Amino acid sequence: MNIILLGPPGAGKGTQAGRLVESREMIQLSTGDMLREAKTSGTEMGKIVADVMDRGELVTDEIVIGLIREKLEGDKKGGFIFDGFPRTLAQADALAELLADVGESLDAVIEMKVDDDVLVGRIVNRAKEAVAAGGTARADDNEESLKVRLMAYYKQTSPLIGYYHAKGSLSAVDGLASMDEVEASIGNVLG
Numbered sequence: 001m002n003i004i005l006l007g008p009p010g011a012g013k014g015t016q017a018g019r020l021v022e023s024r025e026m027i028q029l030s031t032g033d034m035l036r037e038a039k040t041s042g043t044e045m046g047k048i049v050a051d052v053m054d055r056g057e058l059v060t061d062e063i064v065i066g067l068i069r070e071k072l073e074g075d076k077k078g079g080f081i082f083d084g085f086p087r088t089l090a091q092a093d094a095l096a097e098l099l100a101d102v103g104e105s106l107d108a109v110i111e112m113k114v115d116d117d118v119l120v121g122r123i124v125n126r127a128k129e130a131v132a133a134g135g136t137a138r139a140d141d142n143e144e145s146l147k148v149r150l151m152a153y154y155k156q157t158s159p160l161i162g163y164y165h166a167k168g169s170l171s172a173v174d175g176l177a178s179m180d181e182v183e184a185s186i187g188n189v190l191g
């Protein structure tokens, strides 16, 4: 089973993807995690993406699609969870082609619906918790970058809702509920 978790920043995509990895032995493909890893690795690509991510803007389709392409060639286990990918229509088209190339297809797209004011609270809270635990907050987990991330979501990513609805693969869950309740709702969609 291959699924997409779609939603604004802080909707809980990464949280729920982690739970699906545990419960269904699926493989989480988080482009956010891959890009953060690239940032810290000091590679050329890392240097290119660092400023873009910290501002809250989207990294180029070319880079992100390249990262996903590499991962699809490996072990598939219980299927792929695309977490934070696709984020543009071009990425969605590319994903369909990449999956077809490895003999796979998409089974479900789950939209996680959360109000903007709750998103801001969650992200600010995550930043505070990271610092309280003695670490550092994500460079893009601040109100200024979050405004840009939300704008990017509504402008570039939210058109995917109509795109997947038209293909008949979209289901929505209430992302405002508790983490356990959201997990149960996703479980109901996946069966």
Ligand code: B4P
Residues within 6 Å of the ligand: 007, 008, 009, 010, 011, 012, 013, 014, 015, 016, 031, 032, 033, 035, 052, 053, 054, 056, 057, 058, 059, 060, 064, 083, 084, 085, 086, 087, 088, 091, 122, 123, 125, 126, 140, 149, 175, 176, 177, 178, 179, 182
């Ligand atoms: P991501 O890493 O995808 O970050 P995100 O959207 O903030 O994360 P998510 O929705 O997974 O939130 P989480 O579960 O952590 O992207 C970061 C950046 O990378 C982007 O801005 C962009 O620059 C770049 N990028 C990534 N993918 C790209 C692509 N495809 N194309 C171009 N650029 C790309 O949850 C957040 C917080 O809420 C956590 O603290 C969690 O504990 C809490 N929470 C979760 N669920 C909850 C619930 N039900 N109730 C209460 N709290 C909850």
